[in-house]
Amino acid sequence: MTAQTRSSVAFDSVTVGDIVAERAVTLTRDSLVRYAGASGDFNPIHYRDDIAAEVGLPGVIAHGMLTMGLAVQPVSDWAGDPAAVSDYQVKFTRPVVVDPVSGADVSIAAKVGALDEDAREARIDLTVTFDGATVLGKAQVRVRLA
Amino acid sequence: MNTEIQGKSYPQTAPYAVGREKVREFARAVFSTNPLSDNVEAARAAGHADLVAPPTFPVVIQELTLQQLLADPSAGIDFTRVVHGNQQFTYTRSVIAGDELRATLTVTSVKTLGAHSMVTSETQIVDADDLHVVTAISTLVVRGDE
Numbered sequence: 001m002t003a004q005t006r007s008s009v010a011f012d013s014v015t016v017g018d019i020v021a022e023r024a025v026t027l028t029r030d031s032l033v034r035y036a037g038a039s040g041d042f043n044p045i046h047y048r049d050d051i052a053a054e055v056g057l058p059g060v061i062a063h064g065m066l067t068m069g070l071a072v073q074p075v076s077d078w079a080g081d082p083a084a085v086s087d088y089q090v091k092f093t094r095p096v097v098v099d100p101v102s103g104a105d106v107s108i109a110a111k112v113g114a115l116d117e118d119a120r121e122a123r124i125d126l127t128v129t130f131d132g133a134t135v136l137g138k139a140q141v142r143v144r145l146a
Numbered sequence: 147m148n149t150e151i152q153g154k155s156y157p158q159t160a161p162y163a164v165g166r167e168k169v170r171e172f173a174r175a176v177f178s179t180n181p182l183s184d185n186v187e188a189a190r191a192a193g194h195a196d197l198v199a200p201p202t203f204p205v206v207i208q209e210l211t212l213q214q215l216l217a218d219p220s221a222g223i224d225f226t227r228v229v230h231g232n233q234q235f236t237y238t239r240s241v242i243a244g245d246e247l248r249a250t251l252t253v254t255s256v257k258t259l260g261a262h263s264m265v266t267s268e269t270q271i272v273d274a275d276d277l278h279v280v281t282a283i284s285t286l287v288v289r290g291d292e
Contacts, residue, residue: 004238004239005192005193005194005240025177031175034174034175035175035176037171037175038168038171038172038174038175038176038206039172039175039205039206039209040206040209040210040213041205041209043225043226043228044226045226045229051226054226055226055227055289056289061229063230064229064230064233065202065205065230065233066175066176068202068233069175069176069177069200069201069202069205070176070177072200072201072202073176073177073178073179073180073200076178076180076200076201077179077180080192081182081192081198082178082180082182082183082198082199082200082201082240083182083194083198083239083240085201085237085240086236086237087234087235087236087237088201088202088234088235089232089233089234089235090232090233090234091231091232092229092230092231092232092233095229138232141201
């Protein structure tokens, strides 16, 4: 059994406003198929252009959960241990349309948004952008620090 | 869709055995490079019993409960018209390879906004000892005709 884990990053070493991680990821249609298989979410809007068009989407879109899943990875790497994450929430504000040829470039920046002295937790705010616009709103990860 | 399903709970899902290769497969799908999700020795050195699943892995278990909701004829949800509105995970602990997890979904709110409906559900995920692991809260938007 595993206990709640804390990051090895010291609480006292971080300041609100610090950028703790940045990353860029290119999603392709292959990424969507791989994620569908790994997650069990086979909604065809994530791999069929005809169905995406039929329901009024601008194209095949990435699973929101794929974007949410990849956006937290830089934070998990910064913390050192994925188990140091105590809470993670996002709002899906804009779809990530994945072009069959060129894919979709997604950028992530992770910044310290707030510090909770009592819990020794940092709230890391994620800015996730695609095509010049933010795709996740209120994307917040709480991390237990040392 | 039917707004009367607010408050409805579905039967607890059958035990889901979290395998190492599933954790690795999911980690690859969300672009994780964290060794704790891939290398058993690294996970053990960090104090875990086995591989640590990425933070959004509980969606695999949550998905099983969402399938109950989407397949429920009394809910009347067209799966291809569903897009994800928001998502939150609140962890008591991380999912670890070797876990046996069961989940129970409750529909907490159904709202209609113009042609669209929004259904919020809460999935409680517990381990083999019936101890809480994570709560997954999801809002699905069912797009109507425009």
